[in-house]
Amino acid sequence: MSEPRQQKSDGPTNLSDLREARLEEIRxxxxxxxxxxxxxxxxxxxxxxxxxxxxxxxxxxxxxxxxEIPLYFFCGGTAGASAVIAAIAGITGSDERLARxxxxxxxxxxxxxxxxxxxxxxxxxxxxxxxxxxxxxxxxSVGSWTLMAFSSNTAAAAFLSTWQQRFSxxxxxxxLQTAAQLISALTGAVVSSYTGVLVGATAIPVWNQNAAILxxxxxxxxxxxxxxxxxxxxxxxxxxxxxxxxxxxxxxxxGVSIELRKNHALKxxxxxSSGWLTRIGGFFSGPLPLILRLLSFGAAxxxxxxxxxxxxxxxxxxxxxxxxxxxxxxxxxAKDTPLLLHGASNALAQKH
Amino acid sequence: MTxxxxxxxxxxxxxxxxxxxxxxxxxxxxxxxxxxxxxxYDNTGALGHSTWRxxxxxxxxxxxxxxxxxxxAFSWGFSSDVCKHCENAGCLEACPTxxxxxxxxxxxxxxxxxxxxxxxxxxxxxFGVIEKDEQDGRAFKCTFCYDRQRDGLHPACxxxxxxxxxxxxxxxxxxxxxxxxxxxxKSMGFDDVQLYDPVDSSVAGTHAIFIVRGDxxxxxxxxxxxxxxxxxxxxxxxxAIASGxxxxxTLFAFLGGRRA
Numbered sequence: 001m002s003e004p005r006q007q008k009s010d011g012p013t014n015l016s017d018l019r020e021a022r023l024e025e026i027r028x029x030x031x032x033x034x035x036x037x038x039x040x041x042x043x044x045x046x047x048x049x050x051x052x053x054x055x056x057x058x059x060x061x062x063x064x065x066x067x068e069i070p071l072y073f074f075c076g077g078t079a080g081a082s083a084v085i086a087a088i089a090g091i092t093g094s095d096e097r098l099a100r101x102x103x104x105x106x107x108x109x110x111x112x113x114x115x116x117x118x119x120x121x122x123x124x125x126x127x128x129x130x131x132x133x134x135x136x137x138x139x140x141s142v143g144s145w146t147l148m149a150f151s152s153n154t155a156a157a158a159f160l161s162t163w164q165q166r167f168s169x170x171x172x173x174x175x176l177q178t179a180a181q182l183i184s185a186l187t188g189a190v191v192s193s194y195t196g197v198l199v200g201a202t203a204i205p206v207w208n209q210n211a212a213i214l215x216x217x218x219x220x221x222x223x224x225x226x227x228x229x230x231x232x233x234x235x236x237x238x239x240x241x242x243x244x245x246x247x248x249x250x251x252x253x254x255g256v257s258i259e260l261r262k263n264h265a266l267k268x269x270x271x272x273s274s275g276w277l278t279r280i281g282g283f284f285s286g287p288l289p290l291i292l293r294l295l296s297f298g299a300a301x302x303x304x305x306x307x308x309x310x311x312x313x314x315x316x317x318x319x320x321x322x323x324x325x326x327x328x329x330x331x332x333x334a335k336d337t338p339l340l341l342h343g344a345s346n347a348l349a350q351k352h
Numbered sequence: 353m354t355x356x357x358x359x360x361x362x363x364x365x366x367x368x369x370x371x372x373x374x375x376x377x378x379x380x381x382x383x384x385x386x387x388x389x390x391x392x393y394d395n396t397g398a399l400g401h402s403t404w405r406x407x408x409x410x411x412x413x414x415x416x417x418x419x420x421x422x423x424x425a426f427s428w429g430f431s432s433d434v435c436k437h438c439e440n441a442g443c444l445e446a447c448p449t450x451x452x453x454x455x456x457x458x459x460x461x462x463x464x465x466x467x468x469x470x471x472x473x474x475x476x477x478x479f480g481v482i483e484k485d486e487q488d489g490r491a492f493k494c495t496f497c498y499d500r501q502r503d504g505l506h507p508a509c510x511x512x513x514x515x516x517x518x519x520x521x522x523x524x525x526x527x528x529x530x531x532x533x534x535x536x537x538k539s540m541g542f543d544d545v546q547l548y549d550p551v552d553s554s555v556a557g558t559h560a561i562f563i564v565r566g567d568x569x570x571x572x573x574x575x576x577x578x579x580x581x582x583x584x585x586x587x588x589x590x591x592a593i594a595s596g597x598x599x600x601x602t603l604f605a606f607l608g609g610r611r612a
Contacts, residue, residue, distance in 0.1 A: 048410040048429075050567035055391040057398055059572050060480040064471045081598065088602045095606075122469015122489025126449075129468045133450040137581050140472045141448035189595035194592070197587035201580045202475040205444060211583035212590045219594035223601070242605035330475070341569040344578070 043214035053337040060203055064332040070114055070121035071254065072316055073195045076147065077222025077319070078229065079109020083154050083188030085226055087181050089239070090161075098235050100161065103181075105229060106188065107158035110151035113191075117147075139198040146194060150187035156180040176250040192222040199326065205265040205340070206333035207326075213254060214326075220250040224285060225319035229313035244311055245293050251318070252286035264339055269325075273291075277325035286317030355458040356501065357523035358532050358560040362431035362571075363537060363545065364517035367393060371405040371432050371509035371518055378508035379495065382485075398572075399433055401485040404494040405509045406433045408571050429564075431571050432518060435460070435481045436492035436510070437559035438601065440579040443493075446476035458523065458559050459496030467491055478555065478577035495557075495561070521558060530563055554579045590593065 048054045063069075086102035089095050116126045130144040160177035163169060171175060196218040200211030207214070224247035227240045258269050258278070269278045292311035297306045375381060389395050392409035399406045406610045410429035441460045444452040451466035452473060462473075462482070469489040475481045482493040497507035505511070510520035519526060530547050537545045548562040555577050564571060 048408070048570045050569040053569055054408055054410070054572035055389075055394075057572060058480065059574055061474045061477065061483050064484045064486070084598050084602050088606050092603075092606045111583050120471075122416045122484055122491075123467070123484075124473070126466075129449040129451070129466055130470075132466070133448075135445075135448065135450070137445045137584065138448050138472070139584070139587070140446065140470060144448055150437035151611075185599070186595075189598045190591065191599060193591040193594035195593050197584065198472075200587040200590075201446075201583040203478040203480075203578070203580050204475055207475075208578075208580060208583045211586040214590035215587060216597070219412070219591075219598055225596055238610070239602075239605040242608060243602065246601050246605070322561075334475075334480075337572065340574050341572075 007183055018086055020154045020326075023245065025121070035043070035222045050341070051338065056337060058335040059337050061335040062189055063204070063332040065327065066120055067324075068116045070327040072116040072120075073218065073323040073327075074222075074225065075109050075116060076113040076195065077192045077218055077323075078225040079106045079113060079154070080150065080188035080190070080192035081226035082106040082109060083150070083157075083184040084192075084223075085230065085240075085333075086157075087185030087188075089222045090181060094239065095235070095237055098230065098237055098240075098345050100165070101230055101235065102226070103154070103158045106154045106184065110147075110154040114147060114151055116161070117144075117302055121159070139201055143198055147294040150184060150191045151186065153180045153183040154336045187217070193219040201331070202330075204330045204333050205336060206268045206329050208264040209263055210258075213257065216250070217254045217322075220247045220254070221319040221322050223247045223287060224251065224289070224315040228289075228319075231308060231312035232316070237282050241293060241296070241308055241311040244289060244308070244315060248288075248290035248293065248311070251282065253289055255282040255286050258282075265333065265336075267336070268329035268348075272332060274325060274329040274332045276327055277321060281318050281321030281325045285312045285322055286318070289315045289318070292352055299329065355523045356496070356520065357437075357458070357526050358434060358507070359519040359521075359526040359563070360432050360434065360560065361517050361530075361533060361563040362429065363542070363563060363565060364505060365407070365430035365432055366514045366515055366517075367407055367409060367428065367430035368514060369407050370512045370514060372396065372403070372407060374508040374512035375405045375494075378497065378500070381492075395554065398483045399435065399479075399483075399493070401483040401488075401492040404434065404492075407431070408433055410570055412566070419466065429563060429566070429570070431564055432509070432513075433571070434560050435494055435496070436479050436555075436577075437494075438478075438577075438579065439556040439558065440554060440581070441580045442476035442478055442555075442581070443473035443482050444471045445579065445581045448472060455496065455498050455501075457496065457498070457501050459498060459501075460493075461495055461498050462491060462493060464492075470527075476580050478574060478579065526561065530561060548573050550577050553577050554582050560568060 018076040082102045083106035085108055086099050089099035118124045121127055134145055135141040157180040193215040196214030199207045200214045202208060227243040231240050289311035292307045299307055307325045364413045383397055386403050387395055389397055392411055396403045396406050408431045410427055412427045437459045444460050449466055449468055451463045453461055455461045465488040469484055470537050471484050474484055482491050484491045500507055506520045510518045534545050544566045548564055549569045551557040553576050
């Protein structure tokens with residue numbers, strides 16, 4: 001500082017030269033300092049970088065749904081599929097006792113499902129706001145309306161059928177009953193599968209990367225649970241066994257496709273606690289009931305019943321675990337910042 | 353009504369957090385608690401139900417001439433984050449009650465008297481902005497100071513910013529201004545400045561654009577934000593096939609069973 005002041009009398013040209021010289025000195029000092037690596041503090045490795053993002057903070061918010069929502073996925077899926085079984089068992093007239101129990105299962109599920117959804121709302125008193133508008137672009141809106149139609153028609157079908165069995169129904173009521181049964185089955189199929197659309201059309205990578213599989217997966221899971229619960233109720237029906245076979249085959253295919261696809265976004269389905277839950281759910285939904293049912297074909301009547309009951313219980317447990325597994329995987333997936341920053345292929349390359 | 357926007361120029365930000373404070377004061381947003389994150393000077397972490405403006409603190413390496421008076425000091429990067437107010441907004445599309453609406457200024461606004469706290473918007477936002485307040489039950493995010501804009505005022509954060517790092521105005525004007533500013537910064541030797549304005553993704557542009565130095569990923573700005581409605585076609589096609597298969601398989605099971 002004192003140096004330029006002393007030289008001041010020598011004239012302005014000299015002063016500007018000195019300024020330039022001092023600036024050059026600072027530049028060289030800065031260059032030397034820059035060549036030294038920044039001090040690394042082990043244990044305090046969190047930082048902001050293009051690779052890890054901002055202090056490894058998640059970019060996305062994780063789902064804030066409580067356990068009511070995966071429970072609803074199970075309940076709604078089971079109820080919807082049960083309504084389909086009830087209608088078709090009724091129309092084909094193959095097993096009236098089975099149709100009656102399936103109607104009851106669907107009606108119970110149709111009451112429990114909206115109750116679970118309302119319980120999960122931040123403001124349950126405002127549940128009727130779901131019916132302020134209808135938005136096709138919101139699967140939650142489409143689902144709310146469909147579930148309302150499903151629950152009311154399923155309850156009506158169950159009530160009218162019980163009335164008909166106890167007493168009798170006048171013709172207009174019988175038309176009403178058939179209509180309710182039909183609407184219940186059609187909306188039931190949608191209730192079973194739309195939850196896959198709901199979860200798929202989100203920003204969560206593990207969900208949206210399975211947008212095409214989830215509705216099929218959830219429908220099969222609901223179908224398996226409905227058939228399984230009816231078998232556990234004591235129905236030893238070849239039709240229910242066929243449903244069990246088809247769904248366990250489908251669930252095995254879903255499991256294989258998840259395991260074979262090399263998409264980094266699917267990591268939460270293959271590792272960690274969510275991975276374990278997915279695999280356990282998948283095993284109880286797919287291979288285990290499939291093998292048990294195949295074994296039952298060659299078994300004696302008593303053993304056959306037992307094997308099918310175990311297969312049924314396995315499918316119900318598998319369906320429940322699967323719904324929780326997918327919800328949990330969504331929470332894990334929301335934290336995958338490198339995936340969102342670099343895309344599936346690059347994030348995979350980075351990890352390995 | 354003009355279509356308004358924010359231009360947040362991180363090269364002008366000094367990390368004072370006046371925007372966070374002004375936002376909380378004007379909108380009466382609850383506190384976040386006293387949490388010491390250890391992530392530089394950032395103790396609010398991320399945008400959420402009680403943080404509608406969020407200043408990010410990035411500690412860059414030592415860059416000659418940018419570390420202030422001491423050449424050994426690292427250089428700072430600050431950037432004030434906010435709801436992007438997407439052109440195709442995931443939260444707005446997902447909302448089943450119609451609580452989330454588009455305002456006459458082009459912003460995305462959650463009507464607190466309609467929201468019932470279903471939480472679907474939370475998973476629909478590609479920027480992780482909107483969040484449900486577990487205590488209150490409803491979802492909250494930046495309102496774009498809709499009340500102030502209606503009265504011809506600028507949003508609280510932009511009004512209070514001491515360095516004009518947060519600019520508010522007509523979207524097209526701000527885009528032009530941003531390009532001019534980037535030209536100027538580049539001519540000054542800041543080669544790594546860029547505009548974060550995701551017009552080429554399915555969100556089709558936002559009402560909050562940012563000038564940042566280096567990779568926007570450092571500030572957790574996703575390079576390819578997607579509005580989740582793009583997955584609807586796949587989903588509903590699959591659901592239609594699933595419904596058909598359910599009916600067909602059940603019919604097959606019962607008819608086959610009758611024959612057996």
